[in-house]
Every structure is written in C-alpha cells, then in structure tokens.
Amino acid sequence: MRIFYIAAMVSLLQISASPSPNFQAILLGLCVFLAVALAVVTTAFVVRFKALREPREKLLDAIHKGRDGDYSQRVDYHKENGMGEICLAFNLLMDNIQENHRKVLLNEERYRLVAEQSQNIIYEYTFADDTCRFYSSAWKRLFGRPMEIPGFSKALETSEIIDTQDRQILTDVLGRFERGESFQRAEVRMKKTDGSWHWCSIRASVILTRQGAAERIVGRIEDIDRQKQENERLRIKAQKDLLSGLYNRETTQLLVDKFLENNGENGFHALIAIDIDNFKQINDTKGHLLGDQVISTFGEKLFAQFRNSDIVGRVGGDEFAVLMKNISQDQLERKASDLLQALHFSLEEDRETYTSCSIGIACYPQDGQDYVHLFQAADQVLYCAKRAGKNGYVLTDAGRLSFPAP
Structure with missing residues (x-):
C-alpha cells in the first residue's frame, strides 16, 4: 500500500514539470491529499496491528501461566473482533479447568481425612x-x-x-x-x-x-x-469336644490318619482306646449332670498324661482314643499303668463315686495302617480288659510282638 502511494506521488511530480501554473496548483493539492491519506492509512494499520498483537501476547502469556498451574488466568477481550472470540473461548476453558481443579482438591482433602481416620x-x-x-x-x-x-x-x-x-x-x-x-x-x-x-x-x-x-x-x-x-478360635472350637476339651472324633481320626500317612514309617506308634468303667451306671443313678462332670474331669486328667505331640480325643460317649508317637514297649506299658492310677478318682462333688477305666492298645502298622483299623484292634482287646474285671489294660498280640528287642 505504502509503495503504491509513493509511486503515485513520483508520477505526479514528474507531471508537475508542465509550465501551466493552474495545473501545478492542482497537482500540489493532489500531493497533499495523497500524503494525508497515506498518513491516515498507516496510522490505522499500526492501530490495527497493535490491537491484534497485544491480545495475542496476553493470551500466550496466560496460556503459559495456566500450563504452570495458575488456573486463575483470564484475558480481556472485545467480542467484535476475531481475537476476542479466541480469548472468550480461552476464558471459558479456564473457568472449567479451575472448577474441576477445585473439585479435585476438595476430593483429595476428603480422601486424606478419611485415610487419616x-x-x-x-x-x-x-x-x-x-x-x-x-x-x-x-x-x-x-x-x-x-x-x-x-x-x-x-x-x-x-x-x-x-x-x-x-x-x-x-x-x-x-x-x-x-x-x-x-x-x-x-x-x-x-x-x-x-x-x-x-x-x-x-x-x-x-x-x-x-x-x-x-x-x-x-x-x-x-x-x-x-x-x-477369631477364625483360629472358631477352627479350634470346631475341632474340640465341648465337654471334655479334647479333640472330637472327626478331628482325632483326621489328625491320626494325616500323621501316619506322612510320618508313620519314622518310629513306633500306638493307638490307645480308653473306656470309662460303669459310666452308664453313674449316669443312671447319679444323673447326667454328674455324668457330665465325670467326662470333663476325666478329659482333663487324661490330657495331662500325654505330650503335646500326642493326639488325644473323645471319640464316643465314654470312649477316648490317644495316638502315642515314637515310643518303646516299656514306655507304652508304663504309660498304661500310669493311666490306670491317674484315671481312678472320685469327684469333689460326690466322694462316693469313683471312676476307673479299661484300656486296649494296638500298634502301627502291625494292627492297622490307619485310624479305623487301629481303633478296631484296640477296641477288641479293650473289651478283653473289661471281661477280665475292668480297671486294667491289654496290648494286642501283634502289638506286643512288634516292638524291637530291648
């Protein structure tokens, strides 16, 4: 645009070489007009360029600050120009970002408080x-x-x-x-x-x-x-007989079978079947409450006679079973004698009522290789002890011969 005006003025100056005074005056007027027009156009262009440049620079500055975390940035704008529409869109975007950031901070604070509590x-x-x-x-x-x-x-x-x-x-x-x-x-x-x-x-x-x-x-x-x-307490409770405090029948069988399967070949083991003598008579003549007390006291005394590694359980109304692990024949027979003494007692509630027991003993693996067969063998010789007058013990023939010579 500026070049066009300069070229026009040069052409007019060349024409001004004409000798006519009137014509020279007209040319001079045209030159002045063109100069003023050029000044106006130049000024308008500068103003227009500045009007576009300043919002652009402000917008770029606001974008950089917003990128660095200052979400309060906004840009002044005039709706009548194109740059104003861009600034308006930027401001609306920053409004949304700032509101979402506020919600994020609020949620983080809530989360922090919940985590602390x-x-x-x-x-x-x-x-x-x-x-x-x-x-x-x-x-x-x-x-x-x-x-x-x-x-x-x-x-x-x-x-x-x-x-x-x-x-x-x-x-x-x-x-x-x-x-x-x-x-x-x-x-x-x-x-x-x-x-x-x-x-x-x-x-x-x-x-x-x-x-x-x-x-x-x-x-x-x-x-x-x-x-x-609590789970362990419930697990143990499910394994125990409530009256005697010993393992119940299911758990006794499970533990015996598991031990024999995994460790049976290591050492000599015996299953002891124990039955309280005359328990039905105690129940019938003294009542079930006293009978329950007999079971409870019998269980305590029986448990006290064995090691923590042995398996002691109540497997019936007045029947008990014990797996003694890694023993010799002498140890087993001494233990049977000790049991007869320890389990011959009277209750504090009724000194006239005495209890005793009969014992049958079977050995692994001669009499059986699992709980069921061992208990059957021990139970058979237990009734031999009953028939012999009670308050005694009997070891199976196979069991007696199974121990190594001393």
Whole structure:
C-alpha cells in the first residue's frame, strides 16, 4: 500500500514539470491529499496491528501461566473482533479447568481425612523407579517406617517388619503383576513398633500403560489380626469336644490318619482306646449332670498324661482314643499303668463315686495302617480288659510282638 502511494506521488511530480501554473496548483493539492491519506492509512494499520498483537501476547502469556498451574488466568477481550472470540473461548476453558481443579482438591482433602481416620494404609508402588509411597500416617505410627521407600523390591528382601517366611509372598506378587495379572491379595505377618506381630491383609491392583505394561500398583494394608484370631478360635472350637476339651472324633481320626500317612514309617506308634468303667451306671443313678462332670474331669486328667505331640480325643460317649508317637514297649506299658492310677478318682462333688477305666492298645502298622483299623484292634482287646474285671489294660498280640528287642 505504502509503495503504491509513493509511486503515485513520483508520477505526479514528474507531471508537475508542465509550465501551466493552474495545473501545478492542482497537482500540489493532489500531493497533499495523497500524503494525508497515506498518513491516515498507516496510522490505522499500526492501530490495527497493535490491537491484534497485544491480545495475542496476553493470551500466550496466560496460556503459559495456566500450563504452570495458575488456573486463575483470564484475558480481556472485545467480542467484535476475531481475537476476542479466541480469548472468550480461552476464558471459558479456564473457568472449567479451575472448577474441576477445585473439585479435585476438595476430593483429595476428603480422601486424606478419611485415610487419616482409618487404620487402613493406602500405598502406591511405581515400577519405573522401584519406589513405594504411603499416604496414611498410620503407616509411620504403626510400623515406624518412612512414608517413601526407594529401592523397595530390594528392601523387601531384608525387611525386618515382614515375617521371614512371608517375604517371598510379596516378592511373588510383584512378579505376577509384571506377568500380566491385575489384582492380588496376600496375608502376611507384620511387626509393629511395639514389637508385636500382627496378621495383615495386603490388597493390590495394577495400573497399566497404554501399551499394556505394568506401570503402578495401588492398594491398601489392613490389620486383620483380630479376625485371624477369631477364625483360629472358631477352627479350634470346631475341632474340640465341648465337654471334655479334647479333640472330637472327626478331628482325632483326621489328625491320626494325616500323621501316619506322612510320618508313620519314622518310629513306633500306638493307638490307645480308653473306656470309662460303669459310666452308664453313674449316669443312671447319679444323673447326667454328674455324668457330665465325670467326662470333663476325666478329659482333663487324661490330657495331662500325654505330650503335646500326642493326639488325644473323645471319640464316643465314654470312649477316648490317644495316638502315642515314637515310643518303646516299656514306655507304652508304663504309660498304661500310669493311666490306670491317674484315671481312678472320685469327684469333689460326690466322694462316693469313683471312676476307673479299661484300656486296649494296638500298634502301627502291625494292627492297622490307619485310624479305623487301629481303633478296631484296640477296641477288641479293650473289651478283653473289661471281661477280665475292668480297671486294667491289654496290648494286642501283634502289638506286643512288634516292638524291637530291648
């Protein structure tokens, strides 16, 4: 535009060489007009360029600050120009971003407060830097460890707060995630700051990259020690006979068969069948309450006669069975004599009522290789003791011959 005006003025100046004065005056007027027009156009162009440049620079500056986390950025605009429409769109976008950011911060604060109130421990593990981060202060309070543990996989191998037998469980969990599994749950024993060991449940879910590779693990740690103790209490309760406190029949058979199957060949073992003498008469003449007391006291005294490794159970109304492990014939017969003495007693509630017992003994494997056959053999010779006058014991012939010579 400027070049056009300059060319026009040059042409007019060349024409002005004409000698006519009137014509020269006209040319001079035209030159002045063109100069003024050029000045006006130039000024308008500068103003227009500035009007476009300043909003553009402000917009770019606001974009950079917004990218750095300042979501309060806005740009003044005029709707009548195209740049104004762009600025309007930017401001609306920043309104949405700022509102969403406010909601995210609010949710994070709620989550933090919930995590602080809970005894559960939230954690995150990243494969890239092998770092585990904990987001609940309960982690440091309960276990006394830092909130961030770099080199976590190596630290796990020597961790003092994870039971030695359970460390491999967590190492295997990390390996399964790397092989593509998405969720894992493990139960391990962890040591708290007071030195006590607690059962903890560790839940973990993997977050994948767009390419499907394991990127992070997020999950929580929950103390389940009370639940474990209650489950163990219920398990033991289900195994025990409530009246005598000994194993019930099902558990006795299960434990005996399991031991003989796994360890029967190591040493000499005997199954002892025991029956309370005249128990039906006690029930009929003294009543069931006193009969129950006889069973309870008999169970206590019977249990006290054996080692913790032996299996002692009540297998019927007045019948009991014991598996003695790794014994000699002399030990077995001395134990039978001791039982006859220990189980001959009267109750404090009724000094006139005395109890005694008859005992039959079978040996593994000569008399049987499982509970059922051993108990049948022991029960047969037990009734030999009954017929011989009660309050005595009988060892099977096969059992007596099965022991090695002293």
